[in-house]
Amino acid sequence: MAREDYEVVIGLEVHAELATKTKIFCSCPTSFGAAPNTHICPICTAMPGTLPVLNEKVVEYAVRAGLATECTISQDSKNDRKNYFYPDLPKAYQISQYDKPLCEHGKIEIDPSTGRKSIGITRIHIEEDAGKLNHDEFGRGSLVDLNRAGVPLIEIVSEPDLRSSEEVDLYLRKLKSILEYIEVSDCKMQEGSLRADVNVSIRKKGAKEYGTRTEMKNMNSFRSITRAIEYEIDRQVDVIDNGGEVEQETLRWDEVSGKTFSMRDKEDAQDYRYFPDPDLVAIKLSDEYIENIRKSLPELPESRKQRYLTEYHLSEKDANIITSSKYLSDLFEEASKICNNPKAVNNWIISDISRILNETEMEPVAIPFDSKQLAKLVMLIDKGTISSSIAKKVLVEMFEHPRDPEDIIDEKGWVQISDEGAIREVVSKVLENNPQSVADYKAGKEKALGYLVGQAMKETRGKANPQMLNQMFKEELK
Secondary structure, rough: OHHHHHEEEEEEEEEOOOOOOOOOOOOOOOOOOOOOOOOOOOOOOOOOOOOOOOOHHHHHHHHHHHOOOOOOOOEEEOOOEEEOOOOOOOOOOOEEEOOOOOOEEEEEEEEEOOOOOOEEEEEEEEEEOOOOOEEEEOOOOOOEOOOOOOOOEEEEEEOOOOHHHHHHHHHHHHHHHHHOOOOOOOOHHHHOOOEEEEEEEEEEOOOOOOOOOOOEEEOOHHHHHHHHHHHHHHHHHHHHHHOOOOOOOOEEEOOOOEEEEEEEOOOOOOHOOOOOOOOOEEEEHHHHHHHHHHHHOOOHHHHHHHHHHHOOOOOOOHHHHHHHHHHHHHHHHHHHHHHHOOOHOOOOOOHHHHHHHHHOOOOHHHHHHHHHHHHHHHHHHOOOOHHHHHHHHHHHHHOOOOHHHHHEEEHHHOOEEEEEEHHHHHHHHHHHHHHHHHHHHHHOOOHHHHHHOOOOOOOOOOOHHEEEEEEEEHHOOO
16 A cells, blocks of 8 residues: 555654753752762652652643643642663652643644644653763763753653644644743753654554554754654555554664664553652642733744734744744844844845855754844844845855854955946946947846846946946936
């Protein structure tokens, strides 16, 4: 059977590290990048006789995430022990939540090519992260860094509502955007702050029973997740078409080979032997507590997008791109207020800035200039100090060697040529050197004018005022 004869069923378990200053059950810092085993204490390393104390900020952030994704918030919750052993889990159990999560029954709206769709969220619960194994590249052993042990997480579990890698990508990007807007996680995927376990299964179209699922663990790249899903779908189709059965197992995605490899059998809930943690009291939330958090929520991406459509008259596509990131959205709003030219700011963000971000795989939050500098770049174009083509070069410099755009222009000598005599001299030279284009224009070929202007810009290394060039060419060609 062909791949088109099967329906794909995907569910996600997304782990987001919370942006609290301290860990979930102790006062150790959560900051990333410290020397190994310097952010640890007897509690997060599970020394005998130590007792955990729940960080209240963790509960607040989880409730914020639940409200932002339209979940029902539980007023009676608890912590449970999830028993399993990994070398980087000092207690040999993880404190998580089982049957009483903080948040349940939410949803996220996405816009795939097939039309708007609601993806259900089964639950959001809090838990602690494990440490990290640093493997020796020559296979001589591994070292354990426990700085991450006890860093607070929320796990966002989706319903098995996703039907393609496109839907998964849109869902993850929307979820990441929401978490950034409500400021509960920095969502730095390259640092592991946001990662997803991807459960994939297939079934024949029309079948009601789900197929056997496989799980790909701890994936922290949109591109890798899309590639892994596409490969795993094809692999499962191939297994079934050749008379085999898909095994329930945990897989590892290898980015280099573009294949999945088996790690171990996939555990079920009973394998973890959950039971209530006896060292932690129940979590009781009042109506007032939940309502105060609800009132503190900022404008969310969907609401901001609708406002941009009406207030700034952006296209649906442009509004989607800008509001997908809180940082890009804030950059757009602040720069637009300063230069009073939202159309130009929008164009810079969705074209050149987005292109550089994609090429360098940089997160928007890492953009090395602020809204004032972007606004200044727009105003320098509006004043005629530089041309648009020079501005593109200035923007690249602002990314590579961050400094004020005016300083860049002065250093590079990139001030736009607006002297009428100098420009007329260039126009005359270009006309003399391009008689065929002159003849083409006079024969009614409008594109010839664009070619002549381009040659003049080339002659002046992009520094000539394009409006003056156009005007002078038209005058001379009459």
